[in-house]
Amino acid sequence: MSQACGVDFGTSNSTVGWHRPGQSALLALEEDKVTLPSVVFFNVEDDEVTYGRAALTNYLAGYEGRLMRSMKSLLGTSLMDGQTEVQGKALPFRQLLAQFIGELKQRAERSAGTSFTRAVLGRPVHFIDDDSTADRLAQDTLEQIARAAGFTEVQFQYEPIAAAFDYESRISKEELVLIADIGGGTSDFSLVRLSPERASKFDRKDDILGNGGVHIGGTDFDKYLSLTHVMPLLGLGGRLGSQIDVPSSYYFNLATWHTINLVYTQKVWRELQEVYRDINNADLRLRFERLLNLVEERDGHWLAIKSEEAKILLSDEQNISLSLNRLRSKQPTQPCQLILDQDGLQASIAHLTTNIGNTVAEVLRTANIRPDQVDTVFFTGGSSGVRGLRQQIGSIVPAATKVEGDLFGSIGAGLGLDATRRFR
Structure with missing residues (x-):
């Protein structure tokens, strides 16, 4: 058995692959879950750090502390060299990522x-779109962090190529495959x-006809669903007594996973109080009071989780009604409900799915491959279940067979296979 592993550090979920003949390609990381x-x-009350599902459980249970999610989105940005405050101490983001990968x-x-x-x-095809310098910096930073976490030899593989290796282990004949990896932060x-015979080759560069990607993923779908359908319940789009719009920056920060904590500063709290005093419309006051209460209770991550839940439910349902019971104002009112249908979701993310579709078409064009030459589309990544997105990609290669892989595990499994080949 190989002593090398494959690490899929994802925006939303992470896995570790390890090639063992006859056994699961993925290692259990949280109880029996891979x-x-x-x-x-960071639980302030109990002075402990928790990870994964346990972290979300503690946060939603109401323990005082700091929740961090979508940490991968920091790579390649100016925020990477910044820090956040945890229990009154400065925690550099580099150290935070090293701590998670070490765990x-x-x-x-x-x-x-x-x-x-x-x-x-x-790694995604592009950490940062249209900026090769920032993209290289992101990979270099991730390598440094992985070494700080205890890995002494580190190599990289594109995530959709890793998923291709996983799919290849299950086919019986040659196929030209479009790997569609829709993750939390990127679409690649x-x-x-692919074929059983090609799988034995160490050098696969001649088998890769094209790569492409865009920095759009599941957290972006959550964000625009929230901005379109959730944040108006908190006052987004309202007009103040001075006839100017309610500032939108607070809502954009609350709708973006890695900037939620920016609304919890004393400076922002004072600004929100000033905005509230300039509201003379009763309905807007009620909605803005929900925002004030949400910030005071530090429930921003809860609201982001509910937006994500709405997106996931609409992968299977045509209509949903989602309870938003933590959205409260000063006046007793009925519990807030989010009523949303498939058309509403698709309208809020249409600009994103169009951009992703254009990326797919460009990959085919630059590879000089006609749509009818593609045998299979292999979907992986937790966000590939979004119905409208699948339809957008499927319409580009209508004759191709659509195959769903392990949405959360194909990349990790493929990286484990690749690690065995590289470090044998």
């Missing part, structure tokens, strides 16, 4: 019963020739 949500909660490594080692010092890490695509 995924670990990419979440850290991921330790859990994988306990599950495997061996230590891992070598790893292939997954690869055109790859």
Whole structure:
């Protein structure tokens, strides 16, 4: 058995792959589950740090502390060299990411019963769109963080290529496959020739016909669903007595996972109080009071979780009614409900799915591949279940067979296979 592993550090969920003949390709990371949500909660009351589902449970139970999610989105941005405050102390974001990846490594080692010092890490086709310098910086930063977490040898593989290796392990004949990896932070695509015979080759560069990606993913769907349908319940779009719009920056920060904590500062609280005093419309006052209460109770991550829940429910349902019971104003009112249908979701994210569709078309064009030449579209990534997005991609290659992989595990499994090949 290989002593090297594959690490899929995801925006929303993370996995670790380890190639063992006849056994699962993924290691259990949280009890019997092979995924670990990419979440850290610093519990101030009990002075402890929890990860994954346990972190979300503690946060939603109302413990005082700081929740951090979508940490991967910091890579390649100016925020990466910043810090946040935890229990009155400054915590650099680099240290935060190293702490999470270190925890991921330790859990994988306990599950495997061996230590891992070598790893292939997954990376999106583009960490940062249209900026090769920032993109390279993001990979270099992730390598430094992985080494700080205890890996002494680190290599990288594109995430959709890793998913291709996982799919290839299950096919019986050659196929030209479009890998559609829709993750939490990015959408990545690869055109790859796959077959059982090609799988034994170490050098696969001639089999990769095209790559492309865009920095749009599930957290962006959550964000625009929230801005379109949730944030108006808190006053977004309202007009103040001075006939100017309610400032939108607070709502954009609350709708974006890695900026939620920015609304909890004393400066922002004073600004919100000033805005409230300039409201003379009774309905807007009620809605803005919900925002004030949400910020005071630090329930921003709860609201983001509810937006994500709405998106997930609409992957299967045509209509949903979602209770938003923590949205409260000074006056007793009926519990807030989010009523949403499939058309409402698609309208809020149409500009994103169109952009993703254009990226797919560009991958085909630059690879000089006609849509009718694609045999299979292989969907992976937790956000590939969004119905309108699948329809958008499917319409570009209508004759291709649509196959759903392990939405959360294909990349980690493929990285584990790749690690065995590279470090054998």
